[in-house]
């Protein structure tokens with residue numbers, strides 16, 4: 169039966185199932201069911217025409233059981249508290265799966281940033297930073313980019329926060345420009361991690377990246393960088409899309425040329441053309457024939473409405489929460505193997521961790537060192553997920569949740585919350 173999609177219900181239901189399958193102490197669940205803190209702020213901004221507009225913003229701090237709160241900031245017209253709660257919860261689970269010493273948080277502002285000038289966007293970001301400044305900091309809560317935010321946004325957050333404190337505070341955000349103490353490799357990291365996840369999955373089945381076909385929904389930071397790394401590793405990227413629609417080419421798209429086109433301001437795929445390319449809808453990108461489907465846009469894209477029509481063998485979730493619970497069940501029945509978001513897109517937060525470590529130690533690592541360490545950490549956490557699929561005879565999603573929940577429960581127990 170179809171119902172209104174609620175990402176927070178999705179994550180809580182999935183956690184509930186994982187607690188049962190993984191035989192995890194249920195008493196802990198009451199703690200993880202609710203975020204530790206939900207902050208809602210109202211942000212007045214003077215617009216370019218002299219009027220004043222008030223925007224709604226959020227920062228949800230789900231858990232700091234395993235370390236400081238950590239997670240991105242999203243600007244989107246549909247952003248709301250429930251979505252941010254789900255995203256914050258996924259961060260807690262993701263950092264536990266990756267085995268990095270962070271908890272989970274997420275922030276957002278309900279705004280379509282494409283309707284604002286650069287000055288308005290900067291004012292809004294500064295207002296938001298002032299509003300959440302009392303609850304963020306290098307050892308408390310460390311934001312980073314997410315949908316419609318980027319290194320420029322992080323530079324504004326960093327500058328505002330540092331002015332408030334009266335000294336440079338590079339460790340307060342990650343995903344900063346390299347010139348402002350950002351890490352080499354962070355911008356590519358989530359996309360690179362998606363490719364590492366795909367490689368690990370295929371290797372387990374005796375297959376290789378080269379020669380595989382992929383379709384990617386969303387050509388932003390994550391999707392576009394995954395597409396580039398795939399392309400350079402010999403993957404045939406047959407379909408891609410952005411908010412304006414999709415492109416398809418059976419022989420594989422020229423991702424380098426398309427990437428150059430997308431770097432122009434306000435570039436949209438609907439305006440791209442080249443011989444042999446067919447313009448298709450966003451829905452068709454999801455259902456086109458390919459080996460690996462990579463949803464890299466928003467939540468709620470693979471649903472009970474289209475799960476039956478997918479023509480891929482594997483799904484690698486680059487976005488957070490792209491698959492609904494109902495769709496998950498259909499995919500499992502159909503034998504489509506899915507690598508879940510809390511592992512597949514963990515490359516971003518893993519390299520954020522490296523950035524923070526470099527900031528604290530006042531060191532800089534080179535790109536090779538970052539990429540090597542990223543691959544090492546992801547291989548290690550993939551193995552821990554694989555072990556649980558074998559122990560509990562469950563899907564990769566269930567196994568990843570079990571890995572995370574066991575660590576969270578154990579940490580809580582050794583800290584001594586329970587008698």
Ligand SMILES: NC(=O)C1=CN([C@@H]2O[C@H](COP(=O)(O)OP(=O)(O)OC[C@H]3O[C@@H](n4cnc5c(N)ncnc54)[C@H](O)[C@@H]3O)[C@@H](O)[C@H]2O)C=CC1
Nearest residue numbers: 314315316358386387388389390410411465487488513516
């Ligand atoms: N930026 C990061 O480091 C990380 C991002 N993620 C997740 O990855 C996903 C994408 O994030 P970013 O690439 O950073 O965002 P972005 O803002 O850079 O790009 C989003 C892309 O998706 C497209 N898009 C938006 N709605 C769409 C729709 N309905 N259909 C098709 N395309 C659509 C946009 O046109 C754009 O190409 C989100 O779920 C985010 O939470 C996860 C981990 C880290």
Ligand SMILES: O=C(O)CCC(=O)C(=O)O
Nearest residue numbers: 239240312314516517520
């Ligand atoms: O890099 C980070 O801190 C987190 C990125 C993020 O928001 C995510 O993984 O969903």
